Amino acid sequence: MAHFTKATSIHDWFNQRLGIDTVNRVLATEYWIPKNINFLWAMGMILAVTFGLLLVSGIFLLMYYQPNIHTAFDSVNYTIMQQVDFGWLWRHIHAVSASVIFLIIYIHMFTGIYYGSYKNGREMIWISGMLLFVAFSAEAFSGYMLPWGQMSYWAGMVITNLFSLGGLHLNGLVEWIRGDYIPSQAFLDRFFMLHVLLIPLIIIALIGLHFGALRIPHVNNQDGEEIDFDVESKKYLAGDKANSKVIRFMNDFLSKDMAVVAIYLVFLFYLVFWNFGFAMDPINFDPANGLQTPRDIYPEWYFLWSYEMLRPFSTNFGLMTFAFAQGIMFLLPFLDRSKNAVAASRRGWFQVWFWLLLVDMIALSAMGKMPPSGIWYDIGFTAASLFIALWVALPIITIFEKKA
Amino acid sequence: MKNSSRRGFMGKAFGAVAAVGAVGSLYAMKKSWDPLPSVKAAGFTTIDLSDYKIANKMYVEGWRGKPIFVMKFTPEMIKKMEASDNKYKKNDIARNIVVDGEHFMVCIGLCTHLGCIPAYRPDKENFLCACHGGMYDFAGMVTKSPPPRGFDIPPFKVVGKTLVLGEEGPEYKKMLATGVTL
Numbered sequence: 029m030a031h032f033t034k035a036t037s038i039h040d041w042f043n044q045r046l047g048i049d050t051v052n053r054v055l056a057t058e059y060w061i062p063k064n065i066n067f068l069w070a071m072g073m074i075l076a077v078t079f080g081l082l083l084v085s086g087i088f089l090l091m092y093y094q095p096n097i098h099t100a101f102d103s104v105n106y107t108i109m110q111q112v113d114f115g116w117l118w119r120h121i122h123a124v125s126a127s128v129i130f131l132i133i134y135i136h137m138f139t140g141i142y143y144g145s146y147k148n149g150r151e152m153i154w155i156s157g158m159l160l161f162v163a164f165s166a167e168a169f170s171g172y173m174l175p176w177g178q179m180s181y182w183a184g185m186v187i188t189n190l191f192s193l194g195g196l197h198l199n200g201l202v203e204w205i206r207g208d209y210i211p212s213q214a215f216l217d218r219f220f221m222l223h224v225l226l227i228p229l230i231i232i233a234l235i236g237l238h239f240g241a242l243r244i245p246h247v248n249n250q251d252g253e254e255i256d257f258d259v260e261s262k263k264y265l266a267g268d269k270a271n272s273k274v275i276r277f278m279n280d281f282l283s284k285d286m287a288v289v290a291i292y293l294v295f296l297f298y299l300v301f302w303n304f305g306f307a308m309d310p311i312n313f314d315p316a317n318g319l320q321t322p323r324d325i326y327p328e329w330y331f332l333w334s335y336e337m338l339r340p341f342s343t344n345f346g347l348m349t350f351a352f353a354q355g356i357m358f359l360l361p362f363l364d365r366s367k368n369a370v371a372a373s374r375r376g377w378f379q380v381w382f383w384l385l386l387v388d389m390i391a392l393s394a395m396g397k398m399p400p401s402g403i404w405y406d407i408g409f410t411a412a413s414l415f416i417a418l419w420v421a422l423p424i425i426t427i428f429e430k431k432a
Numbered sequence: 433m434k435n436s437s438r439r440g441f442m443g444k445a446f447g448a449v450a451a452v453g454a455v456g457s458l459y460a461m462k463k464s465w466d467p468l469p470s471v472k473a474a475g476f477t478t479i480d481l482s483d484y485k486i487a488n489k490m491y492v493e494g495w496r497g498k499p500i501f502v503m504k505f506t507p508e509m510i511k512k513m514e515a516s517d518n519k520y521k522k523n524d525i526a527r528n529i530v531v532d533g534e535h536f537m538v539c540i541g542l543c544t545h546l547g548c549i550p551a552y553r554p555d556k557e558n559f560l561c562a563c564h565g566g567m568y569d570f571a572g573m574v575t576k577s578p579p580p581r582g583f584d585i586p587p588f589k590v591v592g593k594t595l596v597l598g599e600e601g602p603e604y605k606k607m608l609a610t611g612v613t614l
Binding site: 186189204210212339343400 | 462465466467468471475492494496497498499544545546547548549562563564565577579580614
């Protein structure tokens with residue numbers, strides 16, 4: 029048994045038993061962050077805080093929500109919204125955060141792409157991040173089912189139908205996923221389980237992996253400089269803070285991080301209190317009706333680009349382009365053949381590629397909401413084709429890239 | 433060495449027990465997600481075709497929670513289906529359910545693309561799906577993609593003037609065999 033002495037303070041009592049000083053040093057005070065970064069490096073903390081808000085608001089919603097096809101709609105729209113004190117607050121926080129978290133995820137991803145923060149040892153950061161994107165997408169979809177309005181029902185119908193895999197006609201698989209021939213009680217119950225337990229558990233585990241993946245390569249910096257963290261941290265600890273290229277995670281970096289978080293939270297709660305409408309589709313305020321398809325079915329804005337990858341093509345080919353769009357981004361670290369982990373502005377053709385990809389995904393998102401005919405169809409078809417072409421072109425343009 | 437080989441054996445023994453347990457629990461988990469017996473038992477519906485008196489009017493019934501389109505064809509419609517310049521002729525006419533010389537369309541009213549419910553337009557005699565712009569002629573054959581095929585026809589059995597949906601009769605089996613429906 030280890031040797032214990034009479035504690036000199038409460039801190040010492042815990043420290044002898046849990047090693048809290050060591051934990052604090054390893055996780056916070058001697059976790060080193062480069063100095064040459066900008067506000068885009070705060071997106072990770074913003075995401076963590078937003079996830080926390082979703083968790084807390086979700087816990088309060090969970091106390092009154094009823095996963096039953098006859099009572100679910102009223103438990104949300106009547107009980108939570110009108111009976112429960114501040115029930116509206118939790119619902120609006122939950123709906124707005126669920127939408128805004130995707131905006132931040134996209135900014136976080138495009139920051140990583142722009143600065144090349146997915147290669148030279150940072151591959152697992154990118155891959156675990158993409159897994160988180162998939163898990164958050166599943167979380168958003170399963171949560172969208174729960175109010176059991178018209179959009180819940182028909183999104184559930186359309187998305188689960190994808191699993192028949194077009195020409196393969198796997199209707200048995202679709203019925204297995206639903207637990208019925210159509211979305212019904214079994215369907216609502218299992219998506220409720222996925223939304224409040226299984227997927228959140230997976231997300232929390234993946235966040236752990238994502239943070240862990242960051243530990244050895246450290247975060248990138250905006251100049252793509254390869255920093256020797258051992259040397260620089262020794263300089264810092266020796267007192268030469270001015271010449272050291274790194275700062276502590278806590279409190280140095282965190283103080284700036286939380287300042288960005290504070291600005292973000294003002295924006296978020298402005299939306300929660302005064303502009304929550306964008307996160308609540310009006311069609312979903314009609315209760316689910318299996319015998320009437322709403323006139324327009326479209327997903328939430330953050331799925332529109334991948335939805336538009338499906339739409340302009342025939343069923344089977346559309347499914348293939350859709351699957352391509354979901355899978356190809358995982359391979360980014362391996363499709364980018366250049367060693368340059370610097371800002372895209374210093375990478376020649378890659379800079380063109382980056383902005384084309386961003387504009388193309390915005391165009392796809394815009395077209396996903398338009399009726400699929402006429403000029404909108406043509407633009408959607410072009411944007412979807414360009415998306416595929418860009419990813420095919422990436423290895424070719426990066427293999428000829430000069431060292432930056 | 434003796435110890436490590438003993439440990440190796442224990443490891444393998446545990447692996448064997450765990451593998452059996454894993455296969456068993458995966459099987460149980462798969463079965464727990466299956467539709468319940470009550471859901472499957474409720475999967476039969478009987479409709480009486482003599483109820484649909486007005487031709488070129490779409491009736492919507494329910495079967496397994498899905499909408500079923502039932503429509504009686506007018507003599508003009510049948511002529512159009514038989515006309516030589518109808519490129520869907522072969523499929524159109526083969527899709528009809530004929531009882532007492534009357535032609536009916538009976539099909540699952542879900543777009544074969546992603547399962548939205550298309551709307552019937554009696555004046556234009558066609559179906560339009562609002563979700564992705566797919567179109568079908570009045571007999572339910574697809575005329576504009578993305579839907580890959582015409583409306584699916586539910587399993588049916590003709591009993592006098594009624595249809596039992598969910599049961600496979602000889603007429604339905606023939607449609608399956610000739611690829612008229614899936």
